[in-house]
Amino acid sequence: MFNIMVRTRMFDNPPARRRAGAHPIRWLGILLIIFLTLSARAALQFDVFLGYEGVVPEASWFPVVCEVKNDGPSFTGTIEIVPSGNINQDQNRSVTVELPTGTLKRLVIPVFSTTRYVNQAVWDVRLLDQRGKVQAQQTSVRSKKQVAAGTTIMGALPRTASGMPIIRQGSSASTLEIQPASARLQTSILPDNPLTLEGMDCFYLNSEKAIELTVNQVDALLAWLNLGGHLIVGVEQIADVNGTPWLKKIMPCDVSDMKTVPSHAELQDWIRAGLGGVQRKNRNNTSNPFSDLAGDRTFEAAPLQVVSGKVRNTSEVVLSAESTPLIVTSHQGRGRVTALLASPEREPMRSWKNLPAFWAKMAEVPANVYATENNNNYNYSHGGWSVDGVFGAMIDSKQVRKLPVGWLLVLLLVYLLVIGPLDQIWLKRLKRPMLTWITFPCYVVLFSLLIYFIGYKLRAGETEWNELHLVDVLMNGKQAELRGRTYASIYSPVNAKYKIENQQHFSTFRGEYVGSWGGGSHDSEQADIVQNGDNFLAEIFVPVWTSQLYVSDWWQSAALPINFTITSEGNDWVVTVENHLDQPLTEVHLVVSGKILDLKEIPAEKPKTFRLSKNDGMGLKDFVWQHGSGFQSAVGGRHQAFGMGGQSQINDLPNSCVAISFLSYLAQTQGQRELVTPPGMDLSPVAEHDNAILLAWESDSAPIKPMNQFPTRRSHKNTLWRMTAPLNSQPSSL
Structure with a gap:
């Protein structure tokens, strides 16, 4: 009875009834909020694709593709890429994107990799709205595989997923970071920025997929090819090639028919012959790891369908079977196109047991990777200081000087003598030992002022901005494609932030990469980089009395700044250099047949012809050693806190820049690779393949507008133009 009465009174109370009725409404509101939140999240899809199917190379730009699908309300978003690993903590990148309702957008953001280790390369990628609120994010995004430079x-x-090239992996003596990698890309997210393609050595394209590429993707692929890439085309059908004008134009042969080759043992013999590949030479004289490769009788007994046609005059037949070309290659700029006339994605090649070894040879994997003996020397050669440090030693402000270690020791010794014996003797004579409580703080203040004064005299100066441009001139019809690397050094007399901008067609920005010996990180302070379309706007912080190095990589179409031709006449080279610039080229060198010749000065806006004996000139390796042997000590000296007797500065800029262009020869001379270079900087492979290289120095001039958006009291700018041309050799006959 008591329980019944209590419940009756509770429901007779009006406030109690209101509270009881409020509970369903409250829960309904909570459920509504949860539903709306989940609906908003479902309306926004945010995916991030890192590198080349998760493969990221060291010391190279790679693509971060962000795919945003917005089925919710329209808004203007900002995508931020923030490093969260052990490296690049202060190099943040962002890009703004309009996201109307019902749109799907893909953005390619170039990011520079500064490590070879997966556990160090971690990024957080966020999508923010106009108020800075996180709408979607992918945290702790890391690569599937991180590989060393080179x-x-x-x-x-490929046409299908099962047709993906799989490269044979190296021996257990090789570390994971130097194992070759292959990456299957999708046409929908293939980057259209040529800078982000430079991390790849070669690219396999099934002819059936060529028609799916957009105009911008094709332009980026051809630019990468022109700079030195290796495009491998697997021909599926004749119509694939003839129906795609850009592909037909660069093919090394005209395809017109299909035929069957019943016997093709030459393919296996070609692999057993060694890992020289299509072009690469075995510099290290490593034994052939595929010499005893087992045969595949099933493959050899199966007939092979081959596309046939006419090989062009400028092309070379790499491999034939029964007089039928199977592999044909030709040069395109500094790169080359290789046609596989028997599709590797069809039987019997698809089931060939030695297909991974075939891809290893096509990709020109160094034979050292497959060496079964101890491979420590080869593993070691893939690390070192970065070549950025060499450029820093050239253009760092001379206003910054370092206190020699000897003087530091003298200063320390004097300080110890003053606060110790001298103070005791002086106070003892005065018979006031208790005054040490006053004299000691005075000594500290005095020496602090002295140290500040020394620092002021050694490092104080005026705002300074120095630029050094390394520009590759690539022919594109009658025009030129300029692939530039701008090294910029800024000195600041105060703690300050500075704005940097580059408006070239494609441009990126990064801090100095110190290399694996320096911990694999940027050696620069905070930088906020905003990608504005395909170029950038950055804000950098420079501490007081310091000099910081930054790098901008860029592409730009332009009129030909220089041009040259070279022909062989008996025992002479006849070289004609055309200078289309409004300033003279003060120091010009020509590299040909393993030698380097000095052409002196080329006047402005005039051509000049030289007749040079083939016996003249200096050996290229000797030149590189003469002007590059001090690079290692200069880079190491830059990272020392105290002076090293002037070893951290390089004063001969023209010859040093020429030596940098052939750094692999320096590594051969020294017996190890000590400087890590980004892709495309080293021209040694180009020089080895019957090409002449012109290197022209233009003083006090720049090919682009200054990147600094602030006034400076001091400034210097110089440019090294680099251009290649094939020697007039006879085309190979069939």
Whole structure:
């Protein structure tokens, strides 16, 4: 009875009834909020694709593709890429994107990799709205595989997933970071920025996929090819080639028919012959790891369908079977196109047991990777200081000087003598030992002022901005494609932030990369980089009395700044250099047949012809050693806190820049690779393949507008133009 009465009174109370009725409404509101939140999240899809199918190379730009699908309300978003690993903590990148309702957008953001280790390369990628609120994010995004600089990477657009090229892996003596990698890319997210393709050594393209590429993707691929890439085309059908004008134009042969080759043992013999590949030479004289490769009788007994046609005059037949070309290659700029006339994605090649070894040879994987003996020397050669440090030693402000270690020791010794014996003797004579409580703080203040004064005299100066441009001139019809690397050094007399901008067609920005010996990170302060379309606007922080190095990589179409031709006449080279610039080229060198010749000065806006004996000139390796042997000590000296007797500065800029262009010869002379270079900087492979290289120095001039958006009291700018041309050799006959 008591319980019944209590419940009756509770429901007779009006406030109690209101509270009881409020509970369903409250829960309904909570459920509504949860539903709306989940609906908003479902309306926004945010995906991030890192590198080349998760493969990221060291010391190279790679693409971060962000795919945003917005089925919710329209808004203007900002995508931020923030490093969260052990490196690049202060190098943040962002890009703004309009996201109307019902749109799907893909953005390619170039990011520079500064490590070879997966556990160090971690990024947080966020999508923010106009108020800075996070709408979607992918945290702790890391690569599937991180590879060392110089490791072979093959990108691929196969016809099917099962046709993906798989490169044979190296021996257990080789570390994971130098194992070759292949990456299957999708046409929908293939980057259209040529800078982000430079991390790949070669690219396999099935002819059936060529028609799916957009105009911008094709332009980026051709630019990468012109700079030195290796495009491998697997021909599926004749119509694939003839129906795609850009592909037909660069093919090394005209395809017109299909035929069957019943016997093709030459393919296996070609692999057993060694890992020289299509072009690469075996510099290290490593034994052939495929010499005892087992045969595949099933493959050899199966007939092979081959596309046939006419090989062009400028092309070379790499491999034939029964007089039928199977592999044909030709040069395109500094790069080359290789046609596989028997599709590797069809039987019997698809089931060939030695297909991974075939891809290893096509990708020109160094034979050292497959060495079964101790491979420590080769592993070691893939690390070192970065070549950025060499450029820093050239253009760092001379206003910054370092206190020699000897003087530091003298200063320390004097300080110890003053606060110790001298103070005791002086106070003892005065018979006032208790005054040490006053004299000691005075000594500290005095020496602090002295140290500040020394620092002021050694490092104080005026705002300074120095630029050094390394520009590759690539022919594109009658025009030129300029692939530039701008090294910029800024000195600041105060703690300050500075704005930097580059408006070239494609441009990126990064801090100094110190290399694996320096911990694999940027050696620069905070930088906020905003990608504005395909170029950038950055704000950097420079501490007081310091000099910081930054790098901008860029592409730009332009009129030809220089041009040259070279022909062989008996025992002479006849070279004609055309200078289309409004300033003279003060120091010009020509590299040909393993030698370097000095052409002196080329006047402005005039051509000049030289007749040079083939016996003249200096050996290229000797030149590189003469002007580059001090690079290692200069880079190491820059990272020392105290002076090293002037070893951290390089004063001969023209010859040093020429030596940098052939750094692999320096590594051969020294017996190890001590400087890590980004892709495309080293022209040694180009020089070895019957090409002449012109290197022209233009003083006090720049090919682009100054990147600094602030006034400076001091400034210097110089440019090294680099251009290649094939020697007039006879085309190979069939």
